[in-house]
Amino acid sequence: MLTDFLSRYPEVQLDLQLSDRLSNLVEEDLDLVIRVGNLEHSSSSLILRKLASYTRLVCGSPEYFEQYGRPESPDDLPHHSCLLFAYTAGYGTWRFEKEGKTHSVRVRGALCANNSALLRQACLDGAGIILMPTWLIGEDISTGRLQPVLTAFQAQPQVEVDSGIYALYLPNRRHSPRVKAFVDFLRDQLISL
Numbered sequence: 001m002l003t004d005f006l007s008r009y010p011e012v013q014l015d016l017q018l019s020d021r022l023s024n025l026v027e028e029d030l031d032l033v034i035r036v037g038n039l040e041h042s043s044s045s046l047i048l049r050k051l052a053s054y055t056r057l058v059c060g061s062p063e064y065f066e067q068y069g070r071p072e073s074p075d076d077l078p079h080h081s082c083l084l085f086a087y088t089a090g091y092g093t094w095r096f097e098k099e100g101k102t103h104s105v106r107v108r109g110a111l112c113a114n115n116s117a118l119l120r121q122a123c124l125d126g127a128g129i130i131l132m133p134t135w136l137i138g139e140d141i142s143t144g145r146l147q148p149v150l151t152a153f154q155a156q157p158q159v160e161v162d163s164g165i166y167a168l169y170l171p172n173r174r175h176s177p178r179v180k181a182f183v184d185f186l187r188d189q190l191i192s193l
Contacts (some may be wrong), residue, residue: 001189005182012178025170031179032169034186036133046168049183052190053164054133056155058094059146063126070149071129074105081128082107083119094131096153103153131155135165135190165190 002014017023023033025046034051058071060080071077074096084091084107091112096103109128113119116136123130124145130137140146167183169176 001186004189005185008185009178009181012181014182025168031173031176032167032183035166035168036135037163037166044168045171047171047174049167049169049187051165051167051183051187052135054135055163056131056133057137057141057148058129058131058150058155059123059137059141059148060129061124061126061145062147064123064128065147065149067126070147072150074103074150074153077105077107077129080107081109081111083109083122083128083130084112085116085119085131086112086114095156096150098153 002016006012006014017028017030022035023030025031025033036054058077060070068080071080074094077094082094092106092108094105094107096105111119111122111127116132119130120132120136120140122128123132124140129149134141137146141148167186169179169183173179
């Protein structure tokens, strides 16, 4: 996406800082930040623009499923190697909802990391099953590199309320042409994921 943006707007220079920490736009002199989560009710003085919604899916590689089988219900997950995203408390419990009933499952696996790209690659390599947002694995699913399972269940339902990908920026950046161009471009790109 960034290559396409730079081709479309060659006069704009991007200076990206990639981090999971919360950045301070004023202290770090940032035009905008992209955050993922439930920010709709944020009490911040920042301008908040939702770029896209997303859901989470449980998936694995065809090779993993060929070797270990496909889970048919959340209760099967403890018998699988689940790749765990260790960014927040409770990462070892995956929650599902079906027909109004919530079900929590303790999962475990050989790999736990605080980097979703690493976990995605491990899943692609057949190391286990992941629970990931569609914005990260959507292309892998559409090409068949990853296969979703447990699709009759909504994964992580308590997290999904108003979850999205957001651009946040200071009010004094509201009329910045480069901020507007970048936010509009990202929204157009992410809506299709």
